[in-house]
Amino acid sequence: MFRHPLVIRLAHWINVVCLAILLMSGLQIFNAHPALYWGAASTFDSPALAITSDQDAKGEPRGIVTIGERTFDTTGWLGLSPSEGTLAERAFPAWSTLPAGQDLATGRRWHFLFAWAFVINGLVYLLYGLGSGQLRRRVIPDRDQIRDIGGSIREHLTLHFPEGEEAKRYNVLQKLTYLVVVMVLLPVMVLAGLAMSPGMDAALPVLTDLFGGRQSARSVHFIVANLLVLFVIVHVVLVLVSGVWNNMRGMITGWFAIAPPGAGARTGETR
Amino acid sequence: MKPIVPHRRRFLTAAAGLVAAAALGGCDRLAGTAFGRRALKLGEDANLFVQRLLLTPASLAREFPESAISAYFKPNGTIDPTDRDYKALVAEGFGSFRLELGGLVERPLSFSLEQLRALPARTQITRHDCVEGWSSIGKWTGVPLAELLQRAGLKPEARYIVFHCADTMELAGGGLEGGTSEAGDDEAGGTPIRYYESIDLTDAYHPQTILAYAMNGKTLPVEHGAPLRLRLERQLGYKQAKYVMRIAVVDSLAGIGDGQGGYWEDRGYEWYAGI
Numbered sequence: 001m002f003r004h005p006l007v008i009r010l011a012h013w014i015n016v017v018c019l020a021i022l023l024m025s026g027l028q029i030f031n032a033h034p035a036l037y038w039g040a041a042s043t044f045d046s047p048a049l050a051i052t053s054d055q056d057a058k059g060e061p062r063g064i065v066t067i068g069e070r071t072f073d074t075t076g077w078l079g080l081s082p083s084e085g086t087l088a089e090r091a092f093p094a095w096s097t098l099p100a101g102q103d104l105a106t107g108r109r110w111h112f113l114f115a116w117a118f119v120i121n122g123l124v125y126l127l128y129g130l131g132s133g134q135l136r137r138r139v140i141p142d143r144d145q146i147r148d149i150g151g152s153i154r155e156h157l158t159l160h161f162p163e164g165e166e167a168k169r170y171n172v173l174q175k176l177t178y179l180v181v182v183m184v185l186l187p188v189m190v191l192a193g194l195a196m197s198p199g200m201d202a203a204l205p206v207l208t209d210l211f212g213g214r215q216s217a218r219s220v221h222f223i224v225a226n227l228l229v230l231f232v233i234v235h236v237v238l239v240l241v242s243g244v245w246n247n248m249r250g251m252i253t254g255w256f257a258i259a260p261p262g263a264g265a266r267t268g269e270t271r
Numbered sequence: 272m273k274p275i276v277p278h279r280r281r282f283l284t285a286a287a288g289l290v291a292a293a294a295l296g297g298c299d300r301l302a303g304t305a306f307g308r309r310a311l312k313l314g315e316d317a318n319l320f321v322q323r324l325l326l327t328p329a330s331l332a333r334e335f336p337e338s339a340i341s342a343y344f345k346p347n348g349t350i351d352p353t354d355r356d357y358k359a360l361v362a363e364g365f366g367s368f369r370l371e372l373g374g375l376v377e378r379p380l381s382f383s384l385e386q387l388r389a390l391p392a393r394t395q396i397t398r399h400d401c402v403e404g405w406s407s408i409g410k411w412t413g414v415p416l417a418e419l420l421q422r423a424g425l426k427p428e429a430r431y432i433v434f435h436c437a438d439t440m441e442l443a444g445g446g447l448e449g450g451t452s453e454a455g456d457d458e459a460g461g462t463p464i465r466y467y468e469s470i471d472l473t474d475a476y477h478p479q480t481i482l483a484y485a486m487n488g489k490t491l492p493v494e495h496g497a498p499l500r501l502r503l504e505r506q507l508g509y510k511q512a513k514y515v516m517r518i519a520v521v522d523s524l525a526g527i528g529d530g531q532g533g534y535w536e537d538r539g540y541e542w543y544a545g546i
Contacts, residue, residue, distance in 0.1 A: 021298070033403035040398055041341050042405040099299045104402065105539030106302055112314030112546065198400045199318075199545025202332045202505045203325035214398060214406050245280065 001168055003256035008134060011125040012251055018118035019228065021110055024098035026225060027091075028107030034091030036222055040213035048219060051091035053079040061087060119190060126182075138170060139179040145172035161242045164261035181231055185224055192221040319543040323473070326545075332479055332504030335396045335408050340487060344399070344407040346494035349466065352438035352514060360437075365498040370482070374433075374520035377424030384484060384498055390414045393481050401508040402540065409495075411502050413483035417476045419518070425472075428522045431532070432475045434501055436466035437514035440534055468512040469524055469532040469542070470503060479504045482515060507544035509535045 004012075035047035050066045051074075063079025065072045076082070081093035083100075094100040098110055129135030145152070152172045155161060162171060170178070194200045195208045195217035211217035239247045250256035301307040352358070360368050365384055373379040394412040416432070444461035474480055482499045484491050491497045496513025503510045510533075524530060529537040536542045 017294075029404065033401070033405050035405070037405075040335070040339065040406065041408045042345070044343060044345065044405070098295075099302065103539075105535070106311070108402070108541065109311035109314060109539070110298070110302070112318060113311055114314075116314055116317050194546075196400075197322075197546035198332060198398070198507060199322040199326060199505050201398075202330045203322065205333055208333070214400060218404060 001256055001258055002254050003250050004254045005132070005134065006254070007124065007128045007132075009251055009254060011121055011128075014117070014121045015125075018114045018121060019232070021098060021114040022118060023225060023229065024096060025107045025110035025114070026221075028097040028099065028102075029104060029111060030222065031091045031097060031102065032104040032107075036219040037215040038212065038219060039215055042215055049222075051078050053089045061089070115190075115193065122186060122190075135182075139175050139182060141172045141175045142169070145169075145175070148172070159241050163259050165258075167258050177231065177234075181228070185227055185231070189221065189224045189228065192217045192224065196221065315541040315543055318541075318546050322543075322545045326505065328473070328477060330505075332395075332397055335398065337396065337410070339408050340396060340410055341407040344409045344487075344495070345401070345405060347401060347403075347508060349438035349440070349513065350494040352493075354437055354439050354463070354465075357437040357514065361493060361497070368498050370499060370515065371517040372419055372423050372520075373517070375426040375429040375522060376420075376520050377426065378422070380419070380423050382419070387414050387482070387484060387499070390418050393478065395479055395481070395502070395504065397479070397502070397504045399508055399511070402535075402544065410487045411481065411483040412485035412488075413481035413499070413502065415478060416480045416482060416501075417478070419482070420475060420520075423520075425520055429472065429520045430522050431469045431471055431520070431524055433467060433469045433519045433521055433524075433527055434512040434515050435517040435519065436468075436512050437516050438466050439463035440466055464528075464534070466512060466514065466534050467528055468501065468510055468534070469521075469527060470501075470510065474503055474505070477503075477505070505545060509533070509540065510544050 034052065035042070035044075035050040037043055038048055047066070048068065051063070052066065053061055053063050056062050061080055062073055062075040063077065063081065065074045065078050074080075077093065078091060080087050080089055082088070083090070083094040088094065090102065097107070099106050126135065129138070149172050155171070156173055161167070191207060192211055194204075195211050196214055201208045201214065208214055208217060211220055246257050302311060368384055369381045370387065371379075371381050391414065392412055393415050394410065396408065396410045398406050398408050400406050420432070441464050442461035443464050470480070479502065481502050483496075483502050484499055486492065486495055491500060496511075496515070499515040501510070501512045501515055521527070524532040524542075528534065531537045532542040533540075
């Protein structure tokens with residue numbers, strides 16, 4: 001069946017590029033002050049979250065993540081990580097940031113340029129999706145799907161997915177996840193980003209109020225970024241286990257093969 | 272056809288991996304080229320364009336109640352200039368300090384601190400947003416920049432206001448950063464590069480754009496930019512030049528530093544720091 005129209009496919013892949021660059025340049029920006037707070041201003045001695053480094057009892061350097069009162073040793077990953085042959089004191093490791101080295105100025109430039117690309121791409125997707133009916137079809141569960149939500153949960157737990165006629169539409173968990181990502185997480189991400197801007201705070205103070213202050217907006221921006229990473233991980237895993245070539249062909253050419261019921265969409269399966 | 276498929280798949284997988292690796296490594300190289308730098312600047316251009324559409328001269332930065340003032344306001348950048356001339360001014364309590372205002376003005380002027388304090392003043396409790404991500408709230412009292420510009424009278428070709436500061440950031444030709452050396456000394460290894468910043472006339476005439484001489488009800492301390500610091504409340508911290516000594520009105524930023532309009536701007540940061 002022809003599943004993904006050109007606009008959807010283009011928007012999807014542009015989004016992949018934008019989100020990758022936004023995430024990595026965002027980690028670069030976070031590294032400039034690796035601590036989060038709630039409220040309008042920073043309470044430097046009591047951050048809600050901090051990624052730092054110090055020395056253990058033996059004098060060995062270690063990376064530490066502090067969340068409220070609790071600390072976690074994250075040496076090698078967060079706070080202290082390998083970079084160019086040595087251990088560098090940096091919140092997120094060099095391999096995860098753009099640019100790799102500590103460079104806030106360039107990180108910001110990547111972030112803002114691709115924030116614009118992301119917003120424009122997102123608006124095109126939403127306008128097309130609303131106008132063509134694609135969005136409703138993709139994110140709003142049908143009534144019978146809501147009724148059988150337990151069945152869909154079982155299918156996901158056993159990694160067994162619908163075949164035949166039922167595979168022509170997204171399943172209910174899939175729709176609800178896309179609904180939350182497209183209509184909640186991504187817009188909140190943009191708004192929280194804007195709420196951090198002193199210029200936007202002067203132009204539209206209600207936006208910063210909505211998040212409870214600039215530092216709260218920064219924390220929300222960080223938390224939602226984590227949720228988006230979680231979504232992408234689950235998304236990619238499910239693409240891999242539910243027939244990676246068919247899924248990839250679908251999102252590249254638009255054509256998605258529907259296996260007849262019981263044929264076994266995954267090769268090697270016997271009846 | 273059959274045997275081709277696995278090959279094609281393996282080829283596609285390898286190709287995708289190569290593209291991803293090249294993209295990640297290529298980003299840094301791209302950012303280093305003239306085209307890359309110009310492309311990356313597009314985001315700033317769009318930010319300036321849109322924020323100028325949204326902001327009117329009357330759009331004020333958020334002001335806070337006294338109770339919101341931060342117990343600890345983080346001093347950042349230079350916090351204790353080592354420049355000999357500046358240290359001499361500190362030693363005598365800025366008694367002989369004169370703020371120079373020149374360039375494209377009808378009447379070049381100079382003001383003592385006492386004269387500045389006698390001019391109309393504005394007090395505002397605002398949030399200072401550092402480009403690094405943190406914020407502190409403080410109360411600032413000072414003279415609106417517009418008061419000074421009106422007294423001097425701008426020439427028609429005036430476009431930007433440049434602030435020249437007392438603190439040495441580094442010595443031209445590979446000196447120490449952060450003014451840790453005896454920076455008043457030219458022999459120490461090069462000409463000192465002192466902090467500089469610039470704003471355009473839209474921001475210069477904004478009511479909250481002031482030259483602050485007091486912070487939280489007390490004389491502005493050295494770590495926060497004594498005797499005078501610019502407050503530009505709708506932009507980030509690095510625009511709020513500390514230790515302001517001289518104000519020059521210019522028609523172009525081309526001749527200032529490396530031409531990007533400020534010390535940090537010449538090192539890659541945005542000239543428009545509204546976000």
